[in-house]
Amino acid sequence: MRKIIASTYTTLDGYIDDPHLWSMQHNSPDAMEYALKLTLGCDALLLGRVTYLGMAEAWPGMGGNPYGDHVNSIAKYAVSATLDETANWNNSAIIPGGDLIAEVTRLKSQPGHDILTWGCGRLTDDLAKHGLLDEYRIWIYPVIKGExxxxxxxxxxxxxxxxxxxSFASGVVVLTYRATA
Structure with missing residues (x-):
């Protein structure tokens, strides 16, 4: 059975918004190698609506390297009760919010590599609540944001x-937790 891995950037004081403003300067080569290996071990992205729309706007233009090419080539699933159509991003599909549990259970049972989700919000909460989230990878950045x-x-x-x-040379630490509930 495929695992679902939630990979999330956070500041030392536990805030996740606007990571592009505080994380990039801490992405050392060893951290980027770890991220590439994690991503290459997955063949699908499962994203909440807000994360999906933001990523679908940015990622199609981020090819030309192994990380970007892989992310743009794999299956992407946007979980949403309000989206009627996917954005212009390769291999995207919508999972209606009401079908989340049945569809993710089906995806996990299909052959393939692990499934990656970026961010930590209602989607990860729902997955964890229903026993579908296997692992949290919490990337702690050496930044104190305050709010x-x-x-x-x-x-x-x-x-x-x-x-x-x-831990990485830049001071970033990834804590990996297995969901036990």
Whole structure:
């Protein structure tokens, strides 16, 4: 069975909004190698509506390197109760919000590599609540933001177990947790 891995950037004080403003200067070569390996191990992206729309605007023009080419080539699923059609991004499909559990259960049981989700919001909360989220990879950046959108919400409450810690030359640390609930 395929795993669903939630990979999320956060500041040291636990905020996730606007990562393009605070994360890029900390992306050392060893961290980028780790990100590439993680991404190449996945053949699908599962994204909430807001993340999907933002990424669909930016990513089609980010080819010409192994990371961008892979992201643009794999299947992408936007989970939304309001989207009627996909953006102009290769291999995109919509999973209606009401069909999330059945569709993701079906996707996990299909042959293939792991499924990656970027961000941490209602989608990851719903996946965890229904036992469909296998792993959190929390990228902690050496930045204190002071305010913003928190990494987790009350709806995120679940049991996890630390399975790995990876640190990079830039001071970024990835904590890997297995969902246990």
């Amino acid at each position: 913003g959108e928190p990494l987790f919400r009350p709806e995120s409450a679940t049991a996890v177990q630390l399975t790995d810690t990876t």
